[in-house]
Amino acid sequence: MKKIIGLLLMFCISNVLNAQNLSNLDSKYGIKKFRLETPYENYKSKLELEIDGKVKYYKYIGTDIQSVFGKDIKKIVLGFYKNKMYYIGIELDNSLPIHPDLIYDELKKMFGNTEKSSNFQKGPLSYEWAYVWKSKKAYLSFDKQEATEFNNEKTSIWMISNIIGDQITSDDF
Numbered sequence: 001m002k003k004i005i006g007l008l009l010m011f012c013i014s015n016v017l018n019a020q021n022l023s024n025l026d027s028k029y030g031i032k033k034f035r036l037e038t039p040y041e042n043y044k045s046k047l048e049l050e051i052d053g054k055v056k057y058y059k060y061i062g063t064d065i066q067s068v069f070g071k072d073i074k075k076i077v078l079g080f081y082k083n084k085m086y087y088i089g090i091e092l093d094n095s096l097p098i099h100p101d102l103i104y105d106e107l108k109k110m111f112g113n114t115e116k117s118s119n120f121q122k123g124p125l126s127y128e129w130a131y132v133w134k135s136k137k138a139y140l141s142f143d144k145q146e147a148t149e150f151n152n153e154k155t156s157i158w159m160i161s162n163i164i165g166d167q168i169t170s171d172d173f
Helices: 002-028 100-111 162-172
Strands: 048-053 053-061 070-079 084-092 116-122 123-132 138-145 156-161
Touching: 002 138, 053 084, 053 100, 070 116, 070 123, 084 162, 100 123, 100 138, 100 156, 138 162, 156 162
Parallel strands: none
Antiparallel strands: 048 053, 053 070, 070 084, 084 156, 116 123, 123 138, 138 156
């Protein structure tokens, strides 16, 4: 009986710690100096339009952010919906080994454990692996996309605003 109570207590503590870590995701609500829901005006002088649609995606052309977790950044993409930041994407430079387990360890310290998904497809994209954290306000992914006929493989850390995502869905319906 004591073992069962001990296991239940450990399970409850684990759930509480994970919930606290996900609240860190909501309070951070961004990557580096980029914060979701901030206005387009804050960044427009360092943006170059890549995709013009209901969500406008821009390449960040500033030179002030070179790395994340000690890994060089190849490209930063910011997405805006109704002039509010909806998406932050950081593509890592894979010309040198990335060691995803070390990056996952850093993300785990901030946001808690999550499951690794392997070899799956989402829409037209195929992934070798992905780690995902979901909170009330944000969705964070650390993943490796497989190469396609149009793109090379890429390892990325990206985040979207669930709040703006819900607004996009509502506006479409």
